[in-house]
Amino acid sequence: MNIQQMQYYAEVCRYENVTRAAETMHMSQSTLSLAMKNIEEETGLNLFRHVGRNIQITEDGHALLHEVESMLKHFKRFEGSVREIAHRHNRLQIALPSQIATVILPLLLEEFRKLHPEIELEITEPAGGEALDMVEREEVDLAFVHDADDRPTLTLRKLSDWPICLCVPADHELTGQNSISLAKATAYPLVLLGRNFILTHEILEKCRKQKLTPQVLHYSPHLSTIWNIVRQKIAFSILTGNGIPAGSGLAAIPIKGLFQRGFVVTKKGRQIYAGERLLIDFVRQKFKA
Template identity: 25%
Template structure:
C-alpha cells in the first residue's frame, strides 16, 4: 500500500462519488475506480457499498476514513516541520518521555522551549526508557525522561528527582487507617504496568517488593498508566504510581501515601555523551534549576 492509495480512498470517501473525487484529484474516473478496487482487495475488506449510482461507506470504511485522516494530518504537519527545519527557519529538538513525567517537570520544560524560542521545533515521543536509549544513540531524540537506570558509556543519565510512590485505589473502597506499609501493600491485589515491553517501571516496582523480601499479589497487568487507573476505578485492585500522578484528578480513584523504605520512583534525565548543543544545555539547565536530585 502506498500513501497515494489512502489519498484516493479519502477523496472518494468524502465525496461518495467517484466522478467528483476524480475531478478533485485531477485524474480520470476509470483509473481511480481501479485503484479503489485494488485497495479493497489489498486490505481484504469492502470499504464501500455500491448503492445504485452512488456509494456508501461500510463500517470498515468509516473507521479507515477517520483513522487515516488523522494519520495524513500528522504526516502533513511532520512534512511542514521538515521544510521549516530544512530552510533553517527552525531547529529540531526531540524529547522522549515516559507518560508519568507529564504530571511533573516535562510540561514546564516544553512551555519553556516552545515559548521563549520560536526557532525551535520541539518533537515529543512517548517511549519507555529502553527505547529512549536507542533513540538517543540514533539521533531521533536529543533528551529523554525515564524512570530506569542503565549503564551505557554513550549515554549520560542524571537523577533529577525522586518521587514518593502512592497507592491508587478505588474511591469506593474502604479508606485505610493510615499510609500503606510494604507488607500491607503486598497483600493487596496489585495492577502492574506496563506489561510490555520490559524492562520497565513494572520491574522497578517488583524490585522494591523483593528488597523487602515480599512477593506482591499481581491480579492484572496493563500496558498503559491510564489503563491501570481505569482498572483501579473498576475495582480490580490498586496500582502504585509516582506522587505527581495525583494531579490527574479522577472522581473514581483516590491516592493513599506509602511509608516503606525505598518506595520512590526516580525521574532520570538522559542525553548523549559529548553532545554540546546549546539547546540541550539550555534544557538541562532549566530542569536542574527546578528539580532537586535526591
C-alpha cells in the same frame, strides 16, 4: 577575492555604475570605488572601462564575473545548508515515558514553548527502558526518565526524587495514611505498568528479595488504563507519586522506603546544542525550585 569582494563586484557589474551599486548596498561610492581598485590590483586584471559616469566591463571583467557568479551560487547553497542544519538543531526529539510525562509534558507544551517558540519539540512516550535505548541509538536527542540503569554510553543529570506510591480510589479507607509497607501494598490485587517499565522491574525485584508474591491481575503500558481500573475498584496500582495527578479521583499512599529518581538523559560524547541546553536547564531549574 573574498565573498564580500565578490558580492561588491557582482553588484557593480549588474548596474555598470559604481554610484548606483553603492546606493543599493547602502555604502559610500568612494568605499566601493576603492574596493574595485583593490580587486583589479589583486587579480592583475583590467576589469572596467570608464565611459562618462558609467563603466563598461572588459572581456577579462566578463570572464571574472562568470566565475564570481558561480562562486556566489555555491555560497548561497552553502548558507542554505548551514541554515537547515541550524534549524534541525532547533527541532528537539524527546523521549518522555508516560509517568514522568504527567509532570514534564505540561511544562514543555505551555511554559517552555512560550519562552522559546523558535524551538520545535517532537515528543514520543516510550517505556523508560526503551527511552534509554532510543538515546543510546541517537534516535532522540534526550530523554526524561524515572531511574536509569548505569550505562557507560549515557550521561544522567538528576532532576528530583519522588516516592513510589500505592494508587487507590480517592474514597478508599486507606486514603490519608502517611505510608504503607510493600508487603501490605502487594497483598491487594494490582494492575501495573508493562514489564518493560523500569518501575515495574524495580517493584518485582523488591518483591523477589522480600519473598513477596504480588497479585498482579494485568500489565498495561497505558496510564489511562491503569487509572480507570483503579477508579472502578477492580485493582490498585503501584506508581511513582507524580504519575497520580491531582483531581483524578485517585489517591497516592507512599510505600515505605521506596523512591524513584528523575533524570534527564543524553548520549555521552555527543554535542549538546544550544536548544537542548535551554531545555535541560529549564526543566532542571523547575524541579530545583
